[in-house]
Amino acid sequence: MSRSERAADAADERAARVVAALAGRGETVAAAESLTAGLVTAAITRIAGSSAVLRGGLVVYATDLKASLAGVDAALLAEHGAVHPEVARQLAEGARARCGATWGLGLTGVAGPDPQDGAAPGTVHLGLAGPTGPVVRTVTLGGGRHEVRAGSVAAALDLLLEHLGGRAP
Numbered sequence: 504m505s506r507s508e509r510a511a512d513a514a515d516e517r518a519a520r521v522v523a524a525l526a527g528r529g530e531t532v533a534a535a536e537s538l539t540a541g542l543v544t545a546a547i548t549r550i551a552g553s554s555a556v557l558r559g560g561l562v563v564y565a566t567d568l569k570a571s572l573a574g575v576d577a578a579l580l581a582e583h584g585a586v587h588p589e590v591a592r593q594l595a596e597g598a599r600a601r602c603g604a605t606w607g608l609g610l611t612g613v614a615g616p617d618p619q620d621g622a623a624p625g626t627v628h629l630g631l632a633g634p635t636g637p638v639v640r641t642v643t644l645g646g647g648r649h650e651v652r653a654g655s656v657a658a659a660l661d662l663l664l665e666h667l668g669g670r671a672p
Contacts, residue, residue: 514653517660518546518553524667525556525606532663533602535561535573535594537585537611538627542656558602563594573597573609584620586611588628588639595630596637606633606666608659614648627655631662638666 525532534543544560547553561572566585569575574597575590583589594609608631615624625644630637640662644654 514546514656514660515549517657517664519550521547521660521663521667522550522553522556524664526552528667530605530667531556531558531603532606532608533558533560533598533604534608534610534659535563535569535598536608537563537569537594538614539610539652539655539659540564542652543608543610543659546656546660558604561598561601569594569611572601574601584622586613586620586622586626586628588630588641591628591630592632592637592639593630595632599632606631606663608663610655610659612651612655614651614655616648625651627651627658629655629659629662631666633666635666638662 536543541562547557563569563573566580569585570577570580573594575593579589590611591609595607599607610629612627613619613622613624627642627644629640642658644651
């Protein structure tokens with residue numbers, strides 16, 4: 504099995520655990536994704552039964568869409584740029600509110616190859632909004648664009664699993 508096949512299997516396993524945990528709790532999730540451009544919601548929808556738990560997603564790759572679609576404070580974006588922990592938190596809260604989900608995920612960061620907003624490639628900010636309140640986690644991932652984006656999906660699903668009471672791998 505190739506490295507990319509193993510990574511895909513691991514992503515499917517994480518997503519299956521997310522779907523099962525949400526379904527078992529009668530809860531839902533939505534995402535506002537920048538650097539992953541829909542990969543989190545795509546990972547979840549690869550799993551049978553995902554329609555019962557996935558409310559939707561916002562692909563907010565352009566900075567202005569983070570404000571207009573996800574509700575991120577435009578002044579925050581103007582002052583700090585799109586790659587900032589508070590942007591991730593507001594993305595998560597925006598996804599949750601706009602999609603009417605129990606949980607919201609927000610992802611922003613730099614896949615590379617060049618820095619953005621003063622952040623190095625591989626810098627990823629993850630936001631989670633839900634019944635337990637907002638949480639932000641920053642991770643630094645290695646590799647090229649593909650690896651950073653795949654690692655971002657894994658980290659976001661792990662963060663959600665932790666708060667659903669399931670241990671992340």
